[in-house]
Amino acid sequence: MIDGLADAGEVTPEESLGARIREFRLARRISLRALALLAHTSPGFLSQLERGQANASVGTLRKLADGLGITLPDLFTDDDVTRPKVLRREHRPEIHTSNLTSKYLLSQKPLRNLEVYVADFLPGGNSGDAYTHGDVQEMLVVISGSVTLELAGAEYQLNRGDSAEYRTSTLHSVRNTSAEPAEVMWIISPPTLGAP
Structure with missing residues (x-):
């Protein structure tokens, strides 16, 4: 990273977090507007957050996680979505x-x-x-x-x-x-x- 800018092709933590929020929102078929309402924020802010162009407070992230039916740590896990999982x-x-x-x-x-x-x-x-x-x-x-x-x-x-x-x-x-x-x-x- 140079002068606070990510190298070309490098995914920033903000982009990674935003992508996970969007992934969960789409999987649950929740509109941007509906999730923003649940989290007491605006659809515009949520859209920026999903694109990695904004940061959210821990309180807002907790509300988003609750609205998505997940835990706050689920937003930050490094688990590969496509990785097979076996449960004995x-x-x-x-x-x-x-x-x-x-x-x-x-x-x-x-x-x-x-x-x-x-x-x-x-x-x-x-x-x-x-x-x-x-x-x-x-x-x-x-x-x-x-x-x-x-x-x-x-x-x-x-x-x-x-x-x-x-x-x-x-x-x-x-x-x-x-x-x-x-x-x-x-x-x-x-x-x-x-x-x-």
């Missing part, structure tokens, strides 16, 4: 729900284009009361056993290999009313801030 079964992060249900996050953070969970339901296990999270596409796939899926008050019996697709804004819940364990997978795209 024994290293899955568990989301404690109940003694009858074990839920695991399969998508590795930071979440980019999709969010994937699996859950093991013992007989009587459930995902809790019907809930919503955001308004994006969600697919439930039954890997083994059978479960009852409640969607907007209607119930559907799903067996191994069955799937259902719906918006995350639809009230939904899953329960195992059978005498055998069941395993399901949720696939959500783009990622939402709330987990199933």
Whole structure:
């Protein structure tokens, strides 16, 4: 760097940060204006930030990260977006729900284009009361056993290999009313801030 200017072809820290913010924003299909509103800043400033032409305070970066559903360190990681990632079964992060249900996050953070969970339901296990999270596409796939899926008050019996697709804004819940364990997978795209 000479006189504060980056060498031709060299990416500045500001450009790198801006590119990551833009990458996450586009992956979540959030408009520049919507993200600026969430971060209490202007779309013009956010546009400059994404192009590496402005600096943001830590407070603004925290608001941007919250609006994107990521952590502040996710904006500064050197992880290569295209690098393959392997997650071993024994290293899955568990989301404690109940003694009858074990839920695991399969998508590795930071979440980019999709969010994937699996859950093991013992007989009587459930995902809790019907809930919503955001308004994006969600697919439930039954890997083994059978479960009852409640969607907007209607119930559907799903067996191994069955799937259902719906918006995350639809009230939904899953329960195992059978005498055998069941395993399901949720696939959500783009990622939402709330987990199933």
